[in-house]
Each structure stands twice: as structure tokens, then as C-alpha cells.
Amino acid sequence: TVKIILKIEWEGTPMPVSFDLSSEQLALQKRVREFAREEILPRAAEIDEKDEFPEDLLKKLYTPPTQFIPAAIPKAYGGPGMGKMEFCIVMEELAYASAACSTLVELLALASGPIILAAGEELKRKYLPRIATGEILPAINMTEPEAGSDAAGITTTATREGDDYVLNGMKRYISYADRAHVFSTSVKTDPSRGSKGISLILVEKGAAGFTTETPIRCMGLRGHKAYYMKFENCRVPRANLVGEEGRGLSYLMKTLDGTRLTLGAGYVGLARAAFDLGIQFTKERKTFGRPLMENQAISFPMAELAAEIEASRLLTYKAAWMDDQGLPHTKETSIAKFYAADMVVKVTGSVVSFMGGWGCTDEYPAERYYRDAKTWIFAQGTPLIQRLIVSREIYKD
Numbered sequence: 001t002v003k004i005i006l007k008i009e010w011e012g013t014p015m016p017v018s019f020d021l022s023s024e025q026l027a028l029q030k031r032v033r034e035f036a037r038e039e040i041l042p043r044a045a046e047i048d049e050k051d052e053f054p055e056d057l058l059k060k061l062y063t064p065p066t067q068f069i070p071a072a073i074p075k076a077y078g079g080p081g082m083g084k085m086e087f088c089i090v091m092e093e094l095a096y097a098s099a100a101c102s103t104l105v106e107l108l109a110l111a112s113g114p115i116i117l118a119a120g121e122e123l124k125r126k127y128l129p130r131i132a133t134g135e136i137l138p139a140i141n142m143t144e145p146e147a148g149s150d151a152a153g154i155t156t157t158a159t160r161e162g163d164d165y166v167l168n169g170m171k172r173y174i175s176y177a178d179r180a181h182v183f184s185t186s187v188k189t190d191p192s193r194g195s196k197g198i199s200l201i202l203v204e205k206g207a208a209g210f211t212t213e214t215p216i217r218c219m220g221l222r223g224h225k226a227y228y229m230k231f232e233n234c235r236v237p238r239a240n241l242v243g244e245e246g247r248g249l250s251y252l253m254k255t256l257d258g259t260r261l262t263l264g265a266g267y268v269g270l271a272r273a274a275f276d277l278g279i280q281f282t283k284e285r286k287t288f289g290r291p292l293m294e295n296q297a298i299s300f301p302m303a304e305l306a307a308e309i310e311a312s313r314l315l316t317y318k319a320a321w322m323d324d325q326g327l328p329h330t331k332e333t334s335i336a337k338f339y340a341a342d343m344v345v346k347v348t349g350s351v352v353s354f355m356g357g358w359g360c361t362d363e364y365p366a367e368r369y370y371r372d373a374k375t376w377i378f379a380q381g382t383p384l385i386q387r388l389i390v391s392r393e394i395y396k397d
Helices: 023-050 055-060 084-097 099-118 121-133 191-197 248-284 296-324 330-360 366-376 383-395
Strands: 007-010 013-016 138-141 157-161 164-175 182-188 198-204 210-216 226-237
Touching (some): 084 248, 099 121, 099 366, 138 164, 164 210, 182 248, 198 226, 248 366
Antiparallel strands (some): 007 013, 164 226, 182 198, 210 226
16 A cells, blocks of 8 residues: 655645554554553552552653653663654553653653753763663753743842852742652853843752752642752752753753643543543433433533544644654644643533533542643643744744
8 A cells, every 4th residue: 555645835834634653653552552551540540549659650651661751762862762743642642541640751851851952962871861761750940939931030040159050049840859860950040131041950859958848739630749949059060051051941942842742642632531431421321311422412512522632633743743844833832732721621621510410529530630631731831821922923924
């Protein structure tokens, strides 16, 4: 069979028409799906209840052939070296079983992205192979109490003193800070230059003056823990600078361009799980002598949800395809993220509503899906921030 892949020029952007996955991608999808359904799904409620991700699962997610957490690490440094399409497959299938599990994959890609993108070879060799094997877990130290979506508004500083930087400030909402070993940390090395004075420095856990503070308990994504972190005259070698001084924000934005689109795939996976539960419930639950599915007040909205899930998947995988082709995709990524974010909240909320009182109990996972969705959509830039990015892109010229 000869497969013909057409590319249509749509407003200057090539768009693939073939939606087939390669044999390798299909094999990956099958492998992730089987592992997620067999190993993670049966424990998802326990992870949520205990707010703890099991160590044995973490180890399995680092070990071939289920080396899914370090998906973004290049093969040259011991990782799987997955492209964005493969990364999205992993995110979607893991999120179907547990959104908290997907956040581990997302976190590692976000935290290691600037190292892969801009660090010198010495830093890459020092950290990436150990990240790939799970010997160390990286985290991203970006958000602050007064700087979330405004990544340029950080106040944490790094002052040069001899061969060191001295860091002072506070970070907030740092995912898996209790387990992480090295932190990609955004700091202002030259506050007078604003966003152009931001740099990225790798800080290892245990550094003097670097402490994990109060944990933040969220209504959803339990198992994923977040913390405040504090720097008080924390000394870090200047050799731990990622790339060049003053270019930290650009490294972060380029990394986010890739990781935001994979979040869209996670939202699709979570929405699919809720949708499948809704289908099962409305087929089996009877009211007034007939299944709920025979009521158009239920079946028509379910049809709309099916369309929105499919649209979100297409937007996400298009952005992933563009990334793999080396094409600019800032607009497409932000469109995919905010559309999928709106979708996953709508799907999970609708399923809770269709299930009535049952949807509000822990006898079904519907309420967990909804809590996870509402918590997760703010990661890496809120839906409103994504709309701001898109508006800037469409008016840029």
C-alpha cells in the first residue's frame, strides 16, 4: 500500500492531511495504554486519597520498556528521545489512567528542557544521563508568590560573588519539590534590565540556604505535590548557569512552546476517561423505565462532548507535528492548550452533572476527574494567558 501524505498551505502553515500513526507510534501507544490500564488505573483512587505517588510505580516508569517519564531526554544522554508526537501519545494514555501520573512526565520535560536547549555539554553530561535513569528528578523553580503567569515579574535575585552566585528570594507552587534533586531556577541576575535580566541557574537540593517550605494542598492532581521554596544567601557555582546570562526567559518560553502542547494531550486523555465513564453510566442507569442514553437531553450533549474531545486532539497533534517538523507553532500550541483546557473542564463537569448524586460521590471517579481538570488547566500558563498569546500572534503582522 502506498500512503500519500498531502500538505495543504493554510495561511502559510503546512498542515498534514494523513492522520495515521506509524507502526512504531502504534506500538508505543499500545505499550503505554496496556501499562497505564494494568499498573496505574487500579491505583489511581489510592494515589488521590493518600496524595502520594508510589515509589514502585515511579521506578517502573523509569525502566525500559516503560521508560515513559524521561520521554523528552535525547538518546545521546540515555533517554528515549521521543518526538512531540510520541510524547503526546504517552501523555494522553497516562492521563487516561491518572492525571497525577502525567504531571511527572510534564514536569521532567519542563525542568530538563532548558538544559537540553541551552546548557553547555558539561552540564548536560552531569545531569541528563542521571535524569534519564531516574537517579535524580529535576523540577522547575519558576513561579513565585507574586509572579505566576507573569514569568518576567519574578523578584528572586542571583548576585555574583567570585565564582558563585548568591540567591535570595521565594518560589511557590514547585511541583514534586519533596522528591526533586536539581531545580532549574529562574532568577534576576540584573534586575535593572527587567525580563532581559533573567537567567536560569541549576540548584541542587541540599545547597546551604535552599530550603523546602510549606506544602500546598490542591483540590485535584493529588499525588502531585507542590511546595514553597526559599533562598537565603544560597551559594551556587557560576558553572551552574544554563546558557547565557539574561537569556533565561527566552529559554523558558521556548521550552514552554513544546511542553504546553503536550499538556493538551494530557487534557484529552483525562477527558476521554470521564467521557467513557459517562457513556457507561448513561447506558446502564435507568430512569422512568429506560436508559439515560435514550434521553436526548443526555445523548445530544454527549455527542457535542465527543466532538470537542476530537477537535482538541486534532489541534494538539497538529501542533506536535509542527514541532517535529521544526516549524514555528507558538500560536498553534496556545490554541491547542486553551481549547483543550476549556474542553476538559466541560467534559468532566458535564459527566458529573449527568450522573447526578452519583457523580458527587467517591463511588465513581467522576468527581476526581473534575477536580483534576480544574486544577490542571492552570499549569504552564492559564487559559486566559494562552488567549493573550494567540491574540498577540494573530495581530503581530
